[in-house]
Amino acid sequence: MLKPNKCYGNLQDSYLFYNIAQKIQAYLEAHPDAKLYRMGIGDVSLPLCDAVVKALHQGVADQGVKERFHGYMPECGAPFLREAIAAHYQKRGVPLDADEVFVSSGASDELGDILDLFDRSSTALVMEPAYPAYVDANLMAGRKIVRLAAGEENGFLPQPDDRLEGDILYICSPNNPTGAVFSKEQLQAWVDYANEKEALILFDAAYEAFIEDPDLPHSIFELEGARTCAIEICSLSKTAGFTGTRLGYTILPKGLQRGGMDLHAMWVRNRTTKTNGVSYILQKGGAAVFTEEGQRQIRQNLQIYKNNAKVFMRAANELGLWYCGGKNAPYIWLKCPGGMTGWQLFDYLLEEVQVIGTPGEGFGACGKGFFRFSTFGNPQDTEEAARRLVWLFKGKGY
Incomplete structure (x- = not known):
């Protein structure tokens, strides 16, 4: 009789991106005309050079x-x-x-x-x-x-x-x-x-x-x-x-x-x-x-993503939030404001300003209370997402 690899039973459910997708789907069903600002997935948005x-x-x-x-x-x-x-x-x-x-x-x-x-x-x-x-x-x-x-x-x-x-x-x-x-x-x-x-x-x-x-x-x-x-x-x-x-x-x-x-x-x-x-x-x-x-052309594309990072860093600096990354990396790792967990911040941003990031808890227990933004998105969307973050936490407050 075939014996399966029982080590697979030690895996935890891969719930991070599944949960994110479910939350986004539920929001869009309730708000079919909403525009979402997707800053969560680490996938590129520019074409090959x-x-x-x-x-x-x-x-x-x-x-x-x-x-x-x-x-x-x-x-x-x-x-x-x-x-x-x-x-x-x-x-x-x-x-x-x-x-x-x-x-x-x-x-x-x-x-x-x-x-x-x-x-x-x-x-x-x-x-x-x-x-x-x-x-x-x-x-x-x-x-x-x-x-x-x-x-x-x-x-x-x-x-x-x-x-x-x-x-x-x-x-x-x-x-x-x-x-x-x-x-x-x-x-x-x-x-x-x-x-x-x-x-x-x-x-x-x-x-x-x-x-x-x-x-x-x-x-x-x-x-x-x-x-x-x-x-x-x-x-x-x-x-x-x-x-x-x-x-x-x-x-x-x-x-x-x-x-x-x-x-x-x-x-x-x-x-x-x-x-x-x-x-x-x-x-x-x-x-x-x-x-x-090829090197010249890919550097031009990379600079767009680096500029996106600068946009997010300016927003985080204006809000006085602790973060790392950004200058030498395409991710901003942000400490959640107000003592929120990553999932609480995810829900809050989606409901209030339609900005999507990734809860830190998805990357291990040490990620609790942190949040990842990707800088691979469209520059215009990145600018708007950053503007909305500043409005939400500086203008409206939490």
Whole structure:
């Protein structure tokens, strides 16, 4: 008789976005003509840049010509894309070999797949508030989870200490949902800790393109010792608008070992067993991101989202509300006014000013009393949502 994976029974109901959708639907049924200002979902609103679209079209055209047609692609990624990504890192002072770059169908997929490298007995340490998939992917595998609490007192940037337990250390910087970014000194402390404890850091760099401060690290491999303790997972979803196109990459250094086994060699074996590679067309589009013209165009789009963040930060500053994120990240993590919970603020904003954000409780217990706004929306809607927030809490009060 088939035995299902009973670890799925340890998962909590994924109620966050379901509850949000239910509340929105009920409101619209009662107010069918209402315009909602959706600042909750971390999905981009601008289209792919012209350089990428042209490259995708060229990829399609190539597939219609015998001499340029591509069937199965290399499982670990096309050389032209792996080389383009490695060259991009080289420009930032991070030396990489092209075969240390693994092309994926997106960071979310890779964050789950990479766990194949680790025994179920390994413990996952997750800094909360956190992207919920970190926890759920490990629970599905039957792995023990240790939650490291972060809060206002440390700017949602916890530091290691010898009392911690954890073999797989999740670090997301800039962070989703808080927008907090580790400094080089803070991140170096985690690298040193991982090397000392023979742990491994899974570094989620999905939002690195939003970093403006030149002193903040974009990649964990800017830190001394990271090649012996870290794997970096990145995405073109937010960097270049690929949320619906799906493309990302993983950096796994050659020579990275744990327990006498070579993790780079293991990952090559995993990919050549479990995938047939990402389509040529998508990789063609992805390579255009790393061209001079592609970089110029995506920076123009990113600046629009950064301007949205400035709009929200001005509103929060005017209201005197504590927040983090915004300057170097596409999220504003706001302390709820009046001692409200995140869900209470959600209901209040929806009913009073039709502005939608995300309750902090959806990202773990440490998120209670906080609220996330995304800056990926339409600029006009963002301006109006911010104006309504100021009117509500400054003009009307709570």
